[in-house]
Amino acid sequence: xxxxxxxxxxxxxxxxxxxxxxxxxxxxxxxxxxxxxxxxxxxxxxxxxxxxxxxxxxxxxxxxxxxxxxxxxxxxxxxxxxxxxxxxxxxxxxxxxxxxxxxxxxxxxxxxxxxxxxxxxxxxxxxxxxxxxxxxxxxxxxxxxxxxxxxxxxxxxxxxxxxxxxxxxxxxxxxxxxxxxxxxxxxxxxxxxxxxxxxxxxxxxxxxxxxxxxxxxxxxxxxxxxxxxxxxxxxxxxxxxxxxxxxxxxxxxxxxxxxxxxxxxxxxxxxxxxx
Numbered sequence: 297x298x299x300x301x302x303x304x305x306x307x308x309x310x311x312x313x314x315x316x317x318x319x320x321x322x323x324x325x326x327x328x329x330x331x332x333x334x335x336x337x338x339x340x341x342x343x344x345x346x347x348x349x350x351x352x353x354x355x356x357x358x359x360x361x362x363x364x365x366x367x368x369x370x371x372x373x374x375x376x377x378x379x380x381x382x383x384x385x386x387x388x389x390x391x392x393x394x395x396x397x398x399x400x401x402x403x404x405x406x407x408x409x410x411x412x413x414x415x416x417x418x419x420x421x422x423x424x425x426x427x428x429x430x431x432x433x434x435x436x437x438x439x440x441x442x443x444x445x446x447x448x449x450x451x452x453x454x455x456x457x458x459x460x461x462x463x464x465x466x467x468x469x470x471x472x473x474x475x476x477x478x479x480x481x482x483x484x485x486x487x488x489x490x491x492x493x494x495x496x497x498x499x500x501x502x503x504x505x506x507x508x509x510x511x512x513x514x515x516x517x518x519x520x521x522x523x524x525x526x527x528x529x530x531x532x533x534x535x536x537x538x539x540x541x542x543x544x545x546x547x548x549x550x551x552x553x554x555x556x557x558x559x560x561x562x563x564x565x566x567x568x569x570x571x
Contacts, residue, residue, distance in 0.1 A: 301362055301414075302422055302437055308361055309412065309424055310433060316353040317410055317428035321346045321395060325429060326404040344402065347371055350394035354412065358390045362414075367392055370517045383516060383544045388416045391543070393517035397493025406430055409495040413520035418544045423521035425495050434499050434525055442502055442528040451531040451555040452504040462563060463491035463500075465512040465550070473571065474512040477536065477550050480570025481510060481563070498522025501555055502529035508554035508563050516543045523553055532557040536567055 301309070324346045351369040359365050366382045369392040373379045382389050390412060395401050397408030406429035413423040425434040434449070436442040442449050454460060464478055481488040491497045491509060495518070500506035502525045511519070520543050523533055533541050537548035552563040 302440070306422060306424075306435060306437060309358070309414075309422070310426075310435065312354065312357040312361065313410055313412055313424050313426045314428075314433070316350045316357065316394070317426060320350040320353050321401075321410065322428050325401065328402060344395065344398060346401070347395045347398060350410065351392055354390070354392050354394060354410075358392070358412070362388060362390075364388065365390055365414075368516065369394065370515070373517075380516075383415070383418065386417070388414060388421075390414055391516050391520040393495065393521075396495040396518065400493060407492050407496060409493055409499075411495045411517060411521040413516075413524060415516075415520060415543060418542060420520055420524040420527075420543065423524040425499055425521050425525060427496060427499075432499075434502065436502075436521075436525040436528040438524065438528070440528065442525050444499070444503060449503045449529050451502050451526060451529040453556045454507045454559055459485055459487040460507045460559065460562060462486060462488045462508045462510055462552075463497045463506060464488050464510045466490050470512045474550055477567045477571040478510065478512070480566040480568065483566050483569070486563075486566060494518045495522055498525055498553065501531055501553060502526045504555060508552055508559050510550050510552045510563055510567065512550045514541070514545055514547050514549065514551075516545075519543070526553045531555050532560045534560050534564060536564065536571070538564065 351371045355367045365388040367390045393411040400407040409427040414421045423436045434444045533553035535548045535551040541551045554560045
């Protein structure tokens with residue numbers, strides 16, 4: 297079912313992602329009116345007309361590319377939480393975050409991206425990370441490696457003796473237990489900072505510009521594309537329990553993705569010390 301799409305059709309998906317951004321996102325970049333910005337669950341959880349229209353655009357184009365597939369998109373799930381159940385179903389699933397980094401988008405900053413991943417029975421098959429304002433496209437295919445703007449990327453390993461640079465969850469999205477765990481990242485030799493767009497943080501891990509991320513929420517649209525990108529670039533990931541992160545949910549949080557397995561172990565050790 298997927299062979300043709302994953303070998304010959306990835307450029308078609310890339311074109312669909314670029315088209316959605318060109319039609320619905322970039323014309324509104326730095327041009328949003330006040331009534332086009334809404335709060336979903338508080339001032340740090342924003343949605344714009346660009347998010348909604350881009351997701352509608354992608355839903356139509358992606359399901360045309362793969363008949364019988366379904367879409368789990370951030371805005372559709374917000375409207376109907378049952379949509380999320382499709383991640384555990386039999387149909388192939390497109391996982392979509394139309395504007396990852398909506399706060400940055402609203403502020404007129406270029407640090408946002410569109411995230412698309414293809415999964416089946418909980419297994420990630422391919423992903424696309426498109427930073428439209430920067431015109432940068434990262435693609436990962438299971439077993440086929442990761443590229444950025446057509447060039448292969450590898451995560452590598454942190455430089456021995458240098459501080460470990462880690463992007464972490466915003467405090468507003470954490471429980472008290474998770475806050476304590478994240479305090480473990482204040483350890484000597486670790487330089488932690490709040491994350492921006494999750495998708496772009498994953499991209500930085502995949503290309504070796506950031507050592508690790510540590511997140512406390514598990515919505516698939518934020519993580520699916522990036523996790524595959526990191527894995528195909530040679531990186532690793534695990535939850536607080538040591539088990540791999542599952543896109544269908546039920547993970548022990550926080551979890552981390554990093555440039556290599558040794559860095560994953562180091563971040564988990566710090567998180568457990570904080571917990």
